[in-house]
Amino acid sequence: MYDRGLIPVVVQDFQTEEVLMVAYANEEAVQLTRTTGFAHFFSRSRKKIWKKGEESGHVQRVVHILVDCDGDSLLYQVEQVGGAACHTGHRSCFYRTLDGEEIAPTVFDPAKVYRKDHGY
């Protein structure tokens, strides 16, 4: 399943079905997610495993992990603690159109939640 390296993970709110974010995982990140019950990923920029919410407290409790037909992407269905997944303060990372129009409000102030720039 990881023969191409990292695989994309779609994170969806288990109750509202909103798509919250896309990140990447390797086998270790998926194992950590399964054993701890909290969403873990692999950061392409920092080249290490990260736990979603490790700094902000906005962790994701994973209810189900589903795999797609080809076995090369995952869907984490989660309970989003703190009500927002995006480091910008929006509920979902998908808060704007291709033309840059914002279609959703922020639900928290990033300056109060993060000590420094997040950087996926």
Added chain:
Amino acid sequence: MYDRGLIPVVVQDFQTEEVLMVAYANEEAVQLTRTTGFAHFFSRSRKKIWKKGEESGHVQRVVHILVDCDGDSLLYQVEQVGGAACHTGHRSCFYRTLDGEEIAPTVFDPAKVYRKDHGY
């Protein structure tokens, strides 16, 4: 936005919010999607643009295209024509758990829809 090459695209049913599939796009695929109103992707295995449903007829009318905070993944919110996105006959490509348990039924018979193996 395409500086890393292809970017993952999450496809979500616009009305039910079900996550239907993940595929990849380059700039041309996104432009074709915008100009035609139907979901287009770039096949990593066939190394060419493809229109979802070009063989099965199960095309996707794209209602919104959203981009994530980092500008490196997209969300196509679609109307799924034919009621199913997956070439296996399931509504969603995410129809089973990591342990292989199928959590959703098929809604069409692939043998009646595809003349040959699909192969994303």
